[in-house]
Amino acid sequence: MATSRKSTSSAAAGQPVLQRPPAEIQYAAQLAQLQALDAGQPRPPGWRLSLKAARSFILGDAALGIAPKIVAPVAGIERMLVTLATGRGLMLVGEPGTAKSMLSELLAAAVCGSSTLTIQGGASITEDQIKYGWNYALLINEGPSPRALVPAPLYQGMQAGQIVRFEEITRAPLEVQDCLLGMLSDRVMAVPELAGEHGMLYAREGFNIIATANTRDRGVNEMSAALKRRFDFETVFPILNFDSEMALVQEASARLLVQSGIPQTLPAPVLELLVTTFRDLRGAGDSGSGGAMDKLSAVMSTAEAVNVAHAVGVRAWFLEQREGSPQDLVDCIAGTVVKDNADDRAKLRRYFEQKAAKRQGAHWKAYYEARHRLP
Incomplete structure (x- = not known):
């Protein structure tokens, strides 16, 4: 999952903003930088970059100011x-x-x-x-x-x-x-x-x-x-580390919200609710009291978490011009989790009763109290 995508088009310049520019456009400056520094380095026939430079492009290089683009x-x-x-x-x-x-x-x-x-x-x-x-x-x-x-x-x-x-x-x-x-x-x-x-x-x-x-x-x-x-x-493999997944969802959702013209990012407590819920429901381990949950048939991936975070921000801003809340998260997460499987609907409701109800913090309390919004 990418951790950085800045638009390369400018609405101010009279050009339409690309929804999702390909990597070679999105990171054109980094590719040019690496290619210039890579001159004379051994590389496979037909390759633009050496293996070392390609690795730096994907995984990042702090010395060159290149951020990681994927967790791997x-x-x-x-x-x-x-x-x-x-x-x-x-x-x-x-x-x-x-x-x-x-x-x-x-x-x-x-x-x-x-x-x-x-x-x-x-x-x-x-x-x-x-x-x-x-x-x-x-x-x-x-x-x-x-x-x-x-x-x-x-x-x-x-x-x-x-x-x-x-x-x-x-x-x-x-x-x-x-x-x-x-x-x-x-x-x-x-x-x-x-x-x-x-x-x-x-x-x-x-x-x-x-x-x-x-x-x-x-x-x-x-x-x-x-x-x-x-x-x-x-x-x-899915991202195993909670902090890494949290940081990725935060950065990626912030980028999407900017592209949607929304000046608000999601509060950290709402992101914590989202990432923790997804990890629990996909069976990534017991991250709190109440025992491990059954895995859902729905896809509970990091990419889906980013989409839900984006939806929470869109809902809160365009409907009421405010930042996202736990209540918005309950509304938005239902469409991802509950598709055409009645068992998943029951598991989601059980999650709120067995997990969310037992966790500490005002955000978890608000999350649990909004369970009536579930379909």
């Missing part, structure tokens, strides 16, 4: 960078909301300076959306030609020597997944419609694939054994 173990990030440097595909797996997509974006920006060659896995995705398609007007008039070919992310990545990100790969049909085999093994894509030199596309140095899969969807379209062999797997 150093050894894990180093393994990921080494995997990409060896030419192996990288598979990031983990619970929903553990910042796998953001991590793949940061890795791509560090390696090749671009994170936008992205494939979004889903039941409707087809092979031509991954590899290439055709401009059918030109195809009818001229027949198959390089001019009529419309490159998709995989074609563009191989042609330019860049990282391609395949999000939620296990949600794509098996036959679509397996079209990656040739590109990962032989680094070549056949284009049978074209003759001569245009019929084969050979990957340039720097090309690779970073895929992600969340553990709740891995069984939807389980990857073939052949495709798994071409990836190195890394598990991205």
Whole structure:
């Protein structure tokens, strides 16, 4: 999960503010700084930064004034960078909301300076959306030609020597997944419609694939054994440390509130309620009296906590022009926890009776007394 995102667009300059600029735009100054300092350092073929500089970009470097962008173990990030440097595909797996997509974006920006060659896995995705398609007007008039070919992310990545990100790969049909085999093994894509030199596309140095899969969807379209062999797997775990998660939710929600035009940030007691509730309900351990809670089927990730914090601030400011309160949190947390599972609704109510009621502090008392707002 990123800990810093400042808008690179200026409304005052007459330009629309981007809702979510990609990492290479968001952190363009840091990438340029690291690249300048990195001159002459050994780096893998086709890479913009050395492994050391890429590690500093992702995990931060206090000496250079670069803040960490994600909470992750150093050894894990180093393994990921080494995997990409060896030419192996990288598979990031983990619970929903553990910042796998953001991590793949940061890795791509560090390696090749671009994170936008992205494939979004889903039941409707087809092979031509991954590899290439055709401009059918030109195809009818001229027949198959390089001019009529419309490159998709995989074609563009191989042609330019860049990282391609395949999000939620296990949600794509098996036959679509397996079209990656040739590109990962032989680094070549056949284009049978074209003759001569245009019929084969050979990957340039720097090309690779970073895929992600969340553990709740891995069984939807389980990857073939052949495709798994071409990836190195890394598990991205939830944030274990309470203080680290608290700081991340505080910073990320403050950024979102600024982007929404809200001058208020969430009070620390409300953030404590939010983070503690999420950790309790996802089974991160007993952080108070009353024993451990049953895990919910809903996703209680750090990313969801940030979304709830943003919603609390929006509700409080735009409805009543005040800062968020425990009562707002009860209203907003219900939509995240209570979806279509009646058991989760019961567990949430039980949480207030068994946990919130027994904790000390005025904010916990106000939180408990607002339980009637639950659906």
